[in-house]
Amino acid sequence: MANIFEVPKPGNDLLEKADQVRLASIKIGQTENQKRIKALNFMADYLEKNTNEILEANSEDYKRAEKKGISKALLSRLKLTKEKLNSGIDGVRKVGELSDPVNQVQIKRELYKGLILERKTVPVGVIGVIFESRPDAVMQISSLAVRSGNGVMLKGGSEANLTNTAIVNALQQGLYESGIDKNAICLLTSRKDSMSMLNLENYINLIIPRGSNELVKFIQENTRIPVLGHADGICHLFIDNEANLEMALSVALDSKIQYPAACNSIETLLVHKDIASVFLEKAIPLFNANDVKLIGDKRSVELGLTHEASLEDWQTEYLDLILSIKIVDDLDEAISHIQKFSSKHTDGIITENSSTANKFMNIVDSAGVFHNCSTRFADGFRYGFGAEVGISTQTLPPRGPVGLEGLVTYKYFLKGDGNIVDYFSSGKAIYTHKDL
């Protein structure tokens, strides 16, 4: 938190921009569902029309980045092929097909004859997005913001500035064409602005970071604006002694190798001591065959692992083909280990004993608690949300994978015909509290 003082104060330019977005967000927040859908279609149309411009901007960005000697991984994320762009455009149209998250009535209650309370969903306001590379993120997050009636301030990596600018131009043309204030989507292109954004608590209602754990952690520690996201994803799978062995092997493998760079991949496998020898006998060659490096505690080294784990291993999100293994005496030890090291993202158990599974799922305090399935299912699309805005590992809602629901809040609307509280306090009337 000491870092807060390093975040620069927003300059007048930025404040002016932020004010424009805020004003535009109030307007887009009032628009009908159909108008927002129309805007998304126009946005997709203009991305199509401007395809050449966008791809040219991207090859220029790419050339400059190459010259600068940027890492291959970053270069490949920066590269926008025609296919990637088309799939992004498809994505924008698909967001239009999601059901409207705004104006959903959550409570409608008569407090007294003629005094009606409604709790309805409303847009959050202005969303700040800070992301690294991946110009496709601009299309995705902007369309989600428009779908939910929000304004958005975007700050991408400087290596993608030309691409991001070309994309945002197209998106703004689409907004304009549909009669929505184009300032509802705003791109910041200087690094200074990016950090100053963290001090715009009077303009930005929610920050969504898209990038490395370090970026997310920095943002969480340097802003008073709520942040939707998570830094670490240290997920565990516990193989109980009553596990089906084949299932345990298959789910453990999928949870690790299906996409090791994802936050919902496991980093640590906990194995019940009574099944450890049989399990490892099959697991070691299986993981070896899939290029997974295994690192284990003393007991698992005794059973054949070649690398011994240090305390740091239990705390590390490898995001790679590396897996730490610990042999535990029982369910309680597995739960204790998870309580100590889990980042509260997703933790699973493999067992045929449903009371063991229930105990595990009830006690483990993570956003997702899984029984007999891969941790890789922890994902907004797989959950059927149609979109994923982020995954939250905080205890309070929103928690776990968050869909469009994460971009709206609610407001209480109370309509009366002159009602006053004194009338009730003095006993002249009694609340009816009738749900309508």
Add this chain to the structure above:
Amino acid sequence: MANIFEVPKPGNDLLEKADQVRLASIKIGQTENQKRIKALNFMADYLEKNTNEILEANSEDYKRAEKKGISKALLSRLKLTKEKLNSGIDGVRKVGELSDPVNQVQIKRELYKGLILERKTVPVGVIGVIFESRPDAVMQISSLAVRSGNGVMLKGGSEANLTNTAIVNALQQGLYESGIDKNAICLLTSRKDSMSMLNLENYINLIIPRGSNELVKFIQENTRIPVLGHADGICHLFIDNEANLEMALSVALDSKIQYPAACNSIETLLVHKDIASVFLEKAIPLFNANDVKLIGDKRSVELGLTHEASLEDWQTEYLDLILSIKIVDDLDEAISHIQKFSSKHTDGIITENSSTANKFMNIVDSAGVFHNCSTRFADGFRYGFGAEVGISTQTLPPRGPVGLEGLVTYKYFLKGDGNIVDYFSSGKAIYTHKDL
């Protein structure tokens, strides 16, 4: 945020206590609804049995506080009469009658045959409560915590230590009698502990402050634990030129005087210029007759007000029989003023024109937007929640008056029969996403 370093690190004693509460909270979080209801009844029984003890402790506290020369307002809040205690005991039993907030299924969805996702409410974990005087708060908040399966760490004002200790003893006896770990309710009695609590982010999941604006602000600025509550309550009422005059007078008066110390009372009245002269002609004598001091802008002084307002007035929560009045040109100016000065608690409009009302309610970004009724209705009990845990003025949920719902969160439970993601990614299976 600079103050964070002044909050003392928790000592070993406090960490040990916090760990006991955390362990007890895991246990109470697993209990059945009926068991928690039983516990509440036992808690009420023991408060009854220990009535003499509690009242004696309170008169001792009172005597000591009197000697110390504590303010009359504080003394009257500290005083626990038999009636106050009985009404607190009634309150504990009534909390048992509220419907169970835990284990509520919010989503139940088949992702694929045999792969079932459930989103269910679960207790938040451990709630930290910091309150000033008012020993009745101990009974209320402890019973809400038990109802929702949470552990609670309480820190009251030191002037009520004996009373609070006697009450917590009774509550713990009740827990014990019903077979629940008595550590689920824990009272801290030293001021040092109170502030160190703010650094217990690994033990406490939510902090609820009950006290002055200054206390709340200090807590919000000095902890990374989520805080449920609000500091200021600067509420506005706008009298439109198309208002029903009688209604405007009656609602304005109720919004100010029905209980001026409440956060949902208005501090500022905004009056449309076209109705200002007629309105003030009746309002000035009416408010005068009710001992309300009126402070106004230039134009309202020209219309008869005797005190002129400064910038500070628009920023002040008087919590007293004082009201600031500003004459505005139109709806837009009223909305601008509210956007600038409202604490986003509750703001209302009086008008017979429903499109004006809708515009006001849609644009004003406060937890409560009211039309033709008193702002004093912004309250959990009046909304029919059966309880009020706090009122939140943040944009993201929970927002506005928060009932028991504010003490639970949710978790995703996914149960399969060995499902792996590769099966879907490789096209061998397609998600069904069927709500059950």
